[in-house]
Amino acid sequence: MKLCKVWFRWNSKNSYSxxxxxxxxxxxxxNRPMPGIMLYSFATSQADEIYREISMASVDAVYVAGGPHxxxxxxxxxxxxxxxxxxxxxxxxxxxxxxxxxxxxxPL
Numbered sequence: 001m002k003l004c005k006v007w008f009r010w011n012s013k014n015s016y017s018x019x020x021x022x023x024x025x026x027x028x029x030x031n032r033p034m035p036g037i038m039l040y041s042f043a044t045s046q047a048d049e050i051y052r053e054i055s056m057a058s059v060d061a062v063y064v065a066g067g068p069h070x071x072x073x074x075x076x077x078x079x080x081x082x083x084x085x086x087x088x089x090x091x092x093x094x095x096x097x098x099x100x101x102x103x104x105x106x107p108l
Contacts, residue, residue: 005036017041041067
């Protein structure tokens with residue numbers, strides 16, 4: 001099985017999520033969608049912009065959403081993302097990433 005790169009979509013409004021989660025996962029920061037696993041954390045005010053970015057992305061990636069908006073509206077987020085982490089992601093996200101990579105359901 002090939003290893004797949006994990007990316008955390010950086011923007012100035014999700015620095016708290018990045019600070020909390022980066023020590024727990026092996027990921028790099030990205031300023032646009034990248035091939036591999038793309039992690040997003042966002043609030044309601046960012047949702048439309050994020051959904052537009054995902055719909056226009058032309059890279060093979062597994063998209064994972066978390067943060068206030070996806071936690072409050074997971075069904076809506078799942079219309080755009082492959083997975084949604086609800087609530088605090090410190091335990092759930094590392095487990096989800098391990099499951100995704102173990103199942104080899106990644107675009108390689």
